[in-house]
Amino acid sequence: MLMKGSCLKMNELVYENENLKQTQKCLLKIMDVIHEICVKNNISYYLLGGSALGAVRHKGFIPWDMDIDIGMPRKEYEKFAEVCRKGLPNSLEYMDFKSTNEYYMPHAMVVMKNAAVYLSPEYYRSAKKEYVLVDIFPLDNVPDSAEEQRKQKVELKRLSKIQSREECILYKRNSLFEIAAKKVIQSGLKLIYPIRKVNVDQDRVMRRFDGHETQCICSMASQYSYEKQCMDIAIYGKPTLMDFSGRKYYVPEKVEAYLTKLYGKNYMSIPPVEKRYRPNEYIVKFECVESGD
Numbered sequence: 001m002l003m004k005g006s007c008l009k010m011n012e013l014v015y016e017n018e019n020l021k022q023t024q025k026c027l028l029k030i031m032d033v034i035h036e037i038c039v040k041n042n043i044s045y046y047l048l049g050g051s052a053l054g055a056v057r058h059k060g061f062i063p064w065d066m067d068i069d070i071g072m073p074r075k076e077y078e079k080f081a082e083v084c085r086k087g088l089p090n091s092l093e094y095m096d097f098k099s100t101n102e103y104y105m106p107h108a109m110v111v112m113k114n115a116a117v118y119l120s121p122e123y124y125r126s127a128k129k130e131y132v133l134v135d136i137f138p139l140d141n142v143p144d145s146a147e148e149q150r151k152q153k154v155e156l157k158r159l160s161k162i163q164s165r166e167e168c169i170l171y172k173r174n175s176l177f178e179i180a181a182k183k184v185i186q187s188g189l190k191l192i193y194p195i196r197k198v199n200v201d202q203d204r205v206m207r208r209f210d211g212h213e214t215q216c217i218c219s220m221a222s223q224y225s226y227e228k229q230c231m232d233i234a235i236y237g238k239p240t241l242m243d244f245s246g247r248k249y250y251v252p253e254k255v256e257a258y259l260t261k262l263y264g265k266n267y268m269s270i271p272p273v274e275k276r277y278r279p280n281e282y283i284v285k286f287e288c289v290e291s292g293d
Helices: 018-040 049-058 074-085 146-166 178-191 193-208 253-262
Strands: 068-073 092-095 108-119 128-142 217-218 238-245 245-252 285-288
Touching: 018 068, 018 074, 018 108, 018 128, 018 245, 018 285, 049 068, 049 238, 049 245, 049 253, 068 074, 074 092, 074 108, 074 128, 146 193
Parallel strands: 068 128
Antiparallel strands: 092 108, 108 128, 108 285, 128 217, 238 245
16 A cells, blocks of 8 residues: 555556547546636535546546546536536537437536547447546435435436446447347337436436435446445535646545545555556547637
């Protein structure tokens, strides 16, 4: 475990991938706008997950990371959405399922419209285009009762499985028969349970205990488990500025407790090479069309 003041072995952590560097630069541009909007409009946010870990462990991005995740308490999340819908710089677009056609995720994002990365066909049947974006997750109250938490978790898991039909990623390991079968199943599900109805139901379940005085809040739209994401409200507390790639962004007030809950007590340890995201293998192209912003 790395102690305060210790130095990382940078030769193990530097990734000479120009595509990754350009992606991270774009992410910082998006995040700078988000931060400015939040400060100007008195909106609270926190870096979440790997972004919070990067701030603490690396004072910026985890060196092989290519995204930024933030979270906002539900009221702040709705306020941020309202501000964004009134106008963002021309190069950026706010997306959520309520306001964006063909968008099916249970959380929002801010996308840089003129930039994209392409992921290697080594892992997909063709190079997969991904937009450069910051994910924004609502933080909702969860019940104090263990039984009510269990019910909410089960319902969210069921809806997530249905929702994921829209993410039929064509991994190379899938046979053509498997891909065709998935598409048939997807078509049938769309008729039985339209994806917009799934989105509305996910949102309803996540917001079920908003307005209640509960001990914990949770980022239920995140990739991490319900149990890991359920945090005492005091852990988030007052947003606290922390260095991030030459900027200062907000993290949870008790960020050490947050990271311990999410990653375990050894969160400062650098994972072995084989467990890291490998940008030199995954990212094959970055493109950006200059805009007037």
